[in-house]
Amino acid sequence: MTQGIRLRRTHMVADTIRVPGGTEVVLAGWVQRRRDLGGIIFVDLRDRTGLVQLVFDRERGTPAAVMEAADHLRNEYVVAVRGEVVARAPHTVNPKIATGEIEVVVADLDVLNAAKHPPFPIEDGIDVEEPVRLRYRYLDLRRPQMQQMLRLRHQAYRFLRRFLDDHGFLEVETPILTKSTPEGARDYLVPSRLQPGSFYALPQSPQLFKQLLMVAGVERYYQIARCFRDEDLRADRQPEFTQLDIEQSFMDMDEFLHLMEEMVAGLFREVAGIEVATPFPRLPYREAMERYGSDKPDLRFELPLADVADAVRGTEFRVFQDVLARGGVIKALVAPGCAGYSRKQIDELIQFVAPFGLKGLAPVAVEEGGFRSPVAKFLGDERLRAIAERAGAQPGDLVLIGAADRQVVLPALGALRNKLGHDLGLIDTSQFRFVWITDFPLLSYDEEEGRWVAEHHPFTMPRWEDVPLLDTDPGAVRAQAYDMVLNGYEIGGGSMRIYRRDIQEKMFTALGFSREEAYDKFGFLLDAFEYGTPPHGGIAFGLDRIIMILGGGQSLRDCIAFPKTSSGADLMVGAPSPVNREQLDILRIQVRQPEPTAPKA
Template sequence: MNDILGDWKRSQYCGQLTAAEIGKEVCLMGWVQRRRDHGGLIFIDLRDREGIVQLALDPDRDPEAHKKADTVRSEFVLAVKGKVSPRPAGTVNPKMKTGEVEVEVSELRILNTAKTPPFMLDEYTEVAENLRLKYRYLDLRRPAIQNNLMLRHRVTRTVRRYLDGQGFLEIETPVLTKSTPEGARDYLVPSRVNPGTFYALPQSPQLFKQLLMVSGFDRYCQIVKCFRDEDLRADRQPEFTQIDCEMSFVDREDVIGIMQGMIAAVFKETLGIDVSLPMPRMTYAEAMARFGVDNPDLRFDLELVELSNLVKESGFKVFADVVKDGGIVKALNAKGCGSFSRKEIDDLTEFVKIYGAKGLAYVKVTEAGWQSPIAKFFNDKELEAMNRALKAEVGDLLLFVADSYRVANESLGRLRVNLGHKLGLAKKDEFRFVWITEFPLLEWDGEARRHVAVHHPFTAPLDEDVPLLDGDPGKVRAKAYDLVLNGSEIGGGSIRIHDQAVQSKMFDLLGIGAEEAREKFGFLLDALEFGAPPHGGIAFGLDRLVMILTGSDSIRDVIAFPKTQKATCLMSEAPGGVDEKQLRELSIRLAARPK
């Protein structure tokens, strides 16, 4: 490469040239975005990570450079020398940072040729995602993706600066660790030197960061890779990155105060947006009552209303029987949507069925009253009460779900979000934060016939709810808190259990016996007996946060080399098979061969 470049040294990036550099001699290097021949005068758009600049090659100025330019094609790698000049009158491009200037090329070197790429590398071309991921190294040349990753860099830089200023120490935790119960499936790594045993890739550094608090480091942080072998969707990946923090001698208010300051710093540094502090709060119970989910999108209204008490004695047996059997009836008012067609309403019905609802009742509010198959089952008093509760007006569409507490809330809560996007109420350039607090500590798993932790087994219960652990554990609230942004949970944390007896009690409630607890978590239980301080922390999903900051529709657009929804890499073809020798070294015999 030194022979190719010789004594040529790049003076600056292409996208950095402005009118202030007019008259300056520059040396630029980059890729050819496009080439245009205007009857002898050749123009080349040269691109690097900072942007594009126009090159002008005149055969009268340098015949040799012009001759080379005539052979140039898209994605050739060039180095050029020349003088920055103002663009001719009428050719200024105000949409480009470099739109006032061009470079009059005096020397040109072709550093490498390129095959014709399988798709155009500009920000306007729509390309199938599978093709983009197969040629990811080309996709990463596209300005939109490069801008996403550069913003991601600015986020991590801001986070590190902020946390350093708050006294945090960045400490690395192990990547090869021990498999523990609870949470998603682990990715397992066989041990060659200990045949028949396995490491697990960490789902989070949870236990190690708690041990660092026992060790007296007081404030820990890490931008860390985590791994979960779970079903994927647009905002999940098998390997993802967390901004992970833990603090000693703190309560919930300390953690929330420091962390919301960090998020505000990120928004200020990356988008120039001032986030109002303190961020609003909402208990889990309030979030479920108003929005049906614990990650409410506050950019629009469409709040849910429970009508159980108003319909429990009604003549509509579908509603009355659900309430009688312990379920609930909830509804939302889709303002101004009374014009929806039957097909659109049927589509909404199919949508709620995804979340377990048996159906969706609807009412169109007209000048003549309720237009609906269910209207005849209610008396005037019940109709008036429901209209008042839902603030119904002519032109509205009322949507009802009657089911168990979980199904009614989730199906109608997800339908609310679906409608918000369908109606254009959720704007990408609007950011609404809310802290959700006082989550349940436990929830009942009917299939496993035991309680499971809502967050994780190391979350402390609210002090006033500790007496309920013995008699009514399902009512115990946790010292847990999530930060929700535009309907996405971007961070979750809690105050941890620092008392060994309480931690053992928690394992017992989760059906983890003393022997299993000792086998899986013995080192933590031992550590808690050596003076563990009160401590708590939080982890933010870096990928998800950057996805929202950039307005991307997929988390894959903010990760350099992401996996598909089947957890594969189309570019490198991972995961792949290994040869028999490697398997024998690991003492592994396959029950199934890879396809």
């Protein structure tokens, strides 16, 4: 093994298919596999651009010392080689790799480092438990699929920066150590050594700073920003994440949304070769919920929810009548071709919606010439026919009826709609269906806290005609807010912002803040609004989620170099971890250990 690098690389592996035969090249990378055919040794060399076959053959000029060194190579050894690019014999061409028509006959070998046998093969399609992959993430990232995901991410960032630069946006960094504010998810807190008892917060977003940049006259800002939220994790959530943060002044909502459509369509075209039609359709929040049971509907398949309350009103079925009497809703969802579902299969669907608070489903099998349902004796064929017509059911379909309060039925049936779409193969996975969801409620009432809370954040501008309702009917106020949704994922969300102090104070009052509380938390913003703040608005795109979709990943962990587990742990470095008493003493922090759990009897 040499000290340092003796052979200086001249080409990447992918470059070898573009050089003339007979060209001498120096390549460097990792040994993917080694095959000894008795006198001839073949090695697949891997770098981040691909694989190429190396040939060690004394009859073709490989020196004896190089043959001996090649005999000791093992998977994941790091090597550099000097050799001649030659065409493979026709019967040895490998169509599975880009360099399959050529090989490199090696004249010199530099073994730069040995390697232990890896805990899993460095190749795609491996069946390895995710904790093992995350423990050895530096090895997992060597796999071609993961390398491609990192390249995809780089290409996306490069395009987005270029697009925004071309449209007059400035990239401005905002603080990571900032002020903890109420509303939204929990903050990650950072203790201050110089000001004991005080804490910074890691930003959940650069929201306030980008608004202050509008006050500062920047007019068009963007940032690829790291953000942090201390919340429960899912496949599409991480405690630290990256968003493309954008804010602009003097542009109305329609103009801004069209610009964002142009940017996203350009991103998909350049990075993935996917043509996206613009403009994107717009769907008001209320319509999205009533029709699809979700404010991020997957439009790659239809299956709308149908309101069947009128069809069952006045029946003897007590469950339906009780729901209608208290102002609830009765919705139906069609499961195409599922009229033959067994009782067990229907029970599984009922169990699926139970966690949403929906206590049951009334199934109606639509058959040629009639219906089969446990509620048939209460409704009769005429009402069942009306239900089937409202739901758009055909013979052979199964109609599933849910009855409860609106906030229970809609999300429950919306989730069931998605499940049926996947289970029944109704989704065309080659499609990319975008939609803007607009006209969100500005506020919602939190029963536990006994007050109104912001649906997006407290700085969202109400629709102008709804501003007076902040004083009289806060729940009726619509927001100038918008989410970009793609295939059932929210990939971006934003709003036009409040830019006048009087409206911002009215908003804080609606949220239950006293004047003193509002000024204590947001006085710097209220003061800034008195110095000539332009109308402005913006959006934040979840870049991790967008890359996941573009790269065909199933989890955000597939597209982040060093992700956390579902419990927020980094298995590779062992974070989070305890710190020593001296560190805590410097920060004047005392840790209270959790109470020990009593043993079970």
